[in-house]
Structure formats: structure tokens, C-alpha cells
Amino acid sequence: MSDQRTINRSTERVGGGTNGGLMLLVFLGLLILSGFMISRMEDNPAIGIPGVLLGFIAILGLAGFYTIQPNQAVAITLFGNYKGTDRTTGLRWVLPWFARKKLSMRVRNVTSETLKVNDKRGNPVEIAANVVWRVRDSAQALFDVDDYVAFMNIQMETALREVARHYAYDHAEDEEPTLRADAEIVGERLRADLQERVEVGGIAVDEMHLMHLAYAPEIAGAMLRRQQAEAVLAARRTIVTGAVSMVESALQQLGERGVVQLDEERKAAMVSNLLVVLCGDRDTQPVVNTGTLYSG
Numbered sequence: 001m002s003d004q005r006t007i008n009r010s011t012e013r014v015g016g017g018t019n020g021g022l023m024l025l026v027f028l029g030l031l032i033l034s035g036f037m038i039s040r041m042e043d044n045p046a047i048g049i050p051g052v053l054l055g056f057i058a059i060l061g062l063a064g065f066y067t068i069q070p071n072q073a074v075a076i077t078l079f080g081n082y083k084g085t086d087r088t089t090g091l092r093w094v095l096p097w098f099a100r101k102k103l104s105m106r107v108r109n110v111t112s113e114t115l116k117v118n119d120k121r122g123n124p125v126e127i128a129a130n131v132v133w134r135v136r137d138s139a140q141a142l143f144d145v146d147d148y149v150a151f152m153n154i155q156m157e158t159a160l161r162e163v164a165r166h167y168a169y170d171h172a173e174d175e176e177p178t179l180r181a182d183a184e185i186v187g188e189r190l191r192a193d194l195q196e197r198v199e200v201g202g203i204a205v206d207e208m209h210l211m212h213l214a215y216a217p218e219i220a221g222a223m224l225r226r227q228q229a230e231a232v233l234a235a236r237r238t239i240v241t242g243a244v245s246m247v248e249s250a251l252q253q254l255g256e257r258g259v260v261q262l263d264e265e266r267k268a269a270m271v272s273n274l275l276v277v278l279c280g281d282r283d284t285q286p287v288v289n290t291g292t293l294y295s296g
Contacts, residue, residue, distance in 0.1 A: 009140065009144055009200070010082065010137075010139035010140050010142075010143040010144050010202075011137065011139055011140070012085050012137045012138050012139040012140070012202070013084050013085065013139070014084055014085065014086075014087075015076065015083050015084015015085065015086070016074065016076035016083055016084045016085065016086035016092075016094055016098070017066070017074070017076065017086040017088070017092035017093055017094045018092065018093055018094070019091075019092070019093070020065055020066075020067075020090065020091030020092045020093040021090075021091055023061070023064075023065070023093040024065070024091065024093075026061075027058045027061045027062055028058075030054050030055070030057060030058035030061075031055060031058040031059075033051075033054055034051045034052070034054040034055035034058060035051075035055070036051075037050060037051030037054065038051040038052065038055070060096055061093075061096065063096040064093045064094050064095055064096040064098070065091060065092070065093050066091075066092055066093070066094075066100055066102075067090065067091055067092065068086065068087065068088060068089050068090065068092055068102075069089060070089050071104065071105045071106040072087075072089075072102060072103070072104055072105060072106075073085050073086065073087045073102070073103055073105050073135075073138045074086045074087075074092070074100050074101065074102050074103075075100070075101045075103070075138050075139065075142050076094055076098050076099070076100055076101075077098070077099045077101070078097070078098050078099070082139060082143065083098065085138045085139060087105075101142060103135060103138055103141065103142065104135070105134060105135050105138070106134065107132060107133070107134045107206065108132070108133055108134060109130065109131075109132050110130070110131050110133070110152075110153070110156070111128060111129070111130045111131075111211055112128050112129050112130075112131070112153075112156050112157055112160060112211075113128065113157070114126050114127070114128040114212055115127055115128065115157060115160060115161060116216055117160070117161050117164045117165065118164075118165060119164060119165065119167060119168050119169045119179060120165060120166060120167055120168040121168050121169070123168075123169055123215065123216075124215070124216035125164070125169050125179070125213065125214065125215055125216060126212065126213070126214045126215070126216055127160060127164055127179070127210065127212060127213055128160075128210070128211045128212035128213075129156070129160050129187075129190060129208055129209065129210050129211055130207075130208070130209055130210075130211045131152075131156055131194065131205060131207070131208045132205070132206045132207040132208070133152060133198075133203055133204065133205045133206060134203070134204055134206065135148065135202060135203060135204075136202050136203060136204040137202030138202065139202065140200065140201055140202025141201055141202040141203065144200055144201060144202065145200065145201040148201045148202070148203065151198070151201050152198055152201065152203055155194060155197040155198050156194060158197065159190055159193045159194040159197055159208075160190065162193060163186065163189055163190050163193055164179065166189075167179045167182075167186060169213075169215065179210070179213055180213060183209060183210055184209075186210060187207075187208055187209035187210060190208045190209070190210075191205050191207065191208040194208055
């Protein structure tokens with residue numbers, strides 16, 4: 001059974017206007033000839049009607065002129081029937097009863113509104129993206145969607161909401177990409193998703209990347225404290241790793257040089273003291289031992 005929702009897609013084709021400069025010379029010539037014939041009506045009344053007719057044709061023909069700037073296109077239709085798209089720059093001309101719709105093919109740079117969405121973990125985040133896009137097919141942009149600019153803006157927000165929920169804001173499991181740390185990966189997926197959505201409108205998405213990313217205000221304070229705690233833990237972990245390496249090196253050098261002989265109990269005490277000194281937040285305080293090493 002065929003799908004009744006299938007739509008016949010439009011396809012841009014070259015067609016429409018001709019060289020406007022040449023046609024301008026033709027109509028100016030007709031106007032001059034018309035004026036000359038009308039001025040001779042007293043001598044020869046028979047040429048009056050043809051002269052007026054030529055003047056009417058020339059004035060009517062002037063209504064068919066239009067101009068095209070670089071990276072612009074003009075779609076030409078006749079009573080609703082698409083005839084083609086003219087992309088040739090300069091002065092152009094078609095028959096006056098052909099309708100002309102001009103649209104820009106230039107690259108556009110748009111930043112979406114800041115949206116509140118839930119990331120993969122369900123945390124509310126604020127997110128916005130910048131999109132670089134352009135019209136690729138003028139026929140699809142004009143005839144397959146109602147308003148291609150509004151269509152693009154809506155699909156941009158839809159793609160942003162859809163992709164954002166597949167990534168955690170930060171600290172994902174199993175080293176998965178995150179919104180904050182992997183902006184390039186997220187941006188490419190956003191671009192691909194948006195391109196698929198706007199293909200029907202003849203739109204090409206050149207770039208899309210995140211412009212704003214932050215936790216929603218209601219959880220921003222809690223998440224900031226969490227990030228600070230994780231930063232402190234990471235710093236502590238680095239300090240402990242370095243301290244253990246230093247203690248190991250100290251014990252090894254003491255043993256190799258024979259500076260002092262320590263039994264296991266004294267080694268444990270020394271290791272404990274060194275770790276306290278190296279890992280502590282405060283500066284060490286000198287202690288003067290006035291007794292013997294094994295007193296007590």
C-alpha cells in the first residue's frame with residue numbers, strides 16, 4: 001500500500017531570463033520608433049495606430065526587467081508553474097507576465113536562542129548553538145516548505161534539544177563524549193542531525209557548534225560545589241602519588257648509602273611521618289629531639 005504522505009519534491013533547474021542589456025536596446029528602439037510614427041500621424045494617419053501599439057509593447061516590456069546580484073537567484077513561474085531559476089548576475093529580462101521570486105543564496109550566520117534542556121543524566125542545562133547555513137536548492141526552499149527561514153529556525157532548536165539529551169554535561173561514564181569537553185564531536189553530530197532535518201527545504205548546513213553551555217540556575221550552585229570537590233580530590237590524588245614516589249626514593253637512597261639502618265617498625269614510622277609532611281596542607285614545624293632515638 002503506497003504512503004499517502006509522500007510529497008513530490010521540487011528540483012532546481014536552470015531557466016528563465018535572457019540578457020537584459022540587449023532587450024533594453026530593443027525596447028528603447030521601439031519607443032523611438034513609436035514616437036517617430038506618432039509624430040507623423042498628420043502626414044499619414046494610417047501609421048498612428050501601429051505607432052501607439054509599438055509604444056504600448058515597449059512600455060509593457062519594460063516591466064519584465066530585473067537585476068540579480070552575486071549569490072542571488074530568481075525563481076520564475078508562470079501561473080503557478082515553475083519554469084526555472086535564473087542565477088546569471090546583471091540586468092535580466094523575462095516576459096512581463098512571468099512571476100519572479102528573488103532569494104539569497106549567500107551564507108547566513110545564526111545563533112539560536114538559549115534553550116533549557118535535560119542532558120543524558122537528566123540535569124537541566126542551558127544551551128545555545130551557532131549555525132552557518134545557506135540555500136542550496138532554490139526550488140525546494142520556495143516550493144517544498146512554507147517559509148524556509150522559519151523552518152530552519154525551528155529545526156535548529158529541535159536538533160539542539162535532540163542531540164543534547166544524548167550527552168552528559170560533564171563526567172560521563174566509560175569515557176563517553178560530553179557536552180563540555182567534546183565540543184567538536186557534539187558540533188559535528190549537531191550539524192549532521194540538522195542537515196538531515198532541513199534537507200527537504202533545499203538547505204545546506206556548513207557548520208554548527210555550541211555557543212553557550214551552562215547548568216540551569218537552580219542546580220548551578222550544587223554543581224559548582226561538586227566540581228570544586230572533584231578538583232580537590234584530583235589534586236590530592238596527584239599529591240599522594242608524588243609523595244609515595246618521593247618516600248620510596250628516600251628509603252632506597254638511605255639503604256644504598258648506608259646512612260642509617262632501620263628496622264621495619266622504624267621504616268613504617270618514617271614513611272608515616274614523610275607522608276604527613278608531604279601531603280599536609282600546613283607548613284612543617286621543626287622538632288628538636290633531645291633524647292635518644294629509642295628512648296621510652
